[in-house]
Amino acid sequence: MSARSDTQGAGRPLAPQQSTPAMLGDQVYSALVEQIVRLDLLPGAKLSEGELAAQLGVGLSPVRAALRRLESEKLVVIVPRSGTMVQPINLRMSRSILEARLPLEDLAARLAVQRGTKKEKEQLLEIAVKQRDSERLQDKLDLDVLFHSSVYELTRNEFLIPTLRMYLNHSLRLWHYVSRILESENWTTVDSVTMAQAMLDGDEETAAAQLTEHVGHDGQEIITLLGEHGL
Structure with missing residues (x-):
């Protein structure tokens, strides 16, 4: 599918409100x-x-x-x-995103274990269980985004949070691309229950390992699919 040549129909007016x-x-x-x-x-x-x-x-x-x-x-x-x-999508960029994102996700998991409250970690586990039990792929994706965003907030780090959100946005765009544009039917998901439970248990090593494995799995699958299509 070719890229659109203009922005017609791309958005809707923002809701009017008092804004600086x-x-x-x-x-x-x-x-x-x-x-x-x-x-x-x-x-x-x-x-x-x-x-x-x-x-x-x-x-x-x-x-x-x-x-x-x-x-x-x-x-x-x-x-x-x-x-x-x-920004166009290509294999080199996808590899760079994963390379930069993985160590930051590891750090985020460790900080979330250290700084998140018990209630916040219980909420993470609830999100992970909902994701695991959801039947629709889009619901799983939405809950995955919520899970990662919630982990980022638990780091309490004002520099790390926006950086990780940026990489998450890039990863989501890649996911939509391989799923919708390339029409891949080979997509699988990894649930977040084990890592959420590790965070609740205060197990920093397991939480970090599970989160980086989760991100690495999804990122590598995207890279493989892009490579198969010669991008």
Whole structure:
């Protein structure tokens, strides 16, 4: 499937509310991240600042601020005098994401064990059980995202949390790509119950090993599928 050449139909206006310029920029950023991750804006699609502003019901300034932020996270590419496009997907990038993400997930698991409360860890286990018992793949994915995001919050580290969210967004985009664009039927999932139980038990080593195995499994499966399609 080829990338869309414009942004028509990519989004909906943001709900009107009292916002500072910074808050509005965050809202535009979040809306564009969702569209890119879920492939409403396909890899390689050209982006028009004016069209995005019109679709989201905002001015050009918050759109430009959001695009600069997305560029810093390598979700878009801005070429001077040529325009902006959604970051293409390829095998090299997928390997780099996994390589950078794995040690940070290990650290996140250890910090979550050390700093999370018993109640917070019990909530993690509840999420993991729901994920394991869900029958729909999309439900499993949504709960997996919630699980990882919750682990990140337990680190209590204001630098680590946004970095891990960035890598999670990239990984989600890759998942949607291999599942929807490549129409892969070979996708499997790993449940999070064992690692959640280890966190609740205070077992730092097992929690870290389980989380990195989980992330590594999914990342390697994506790399394999991309390689099979010559990307």
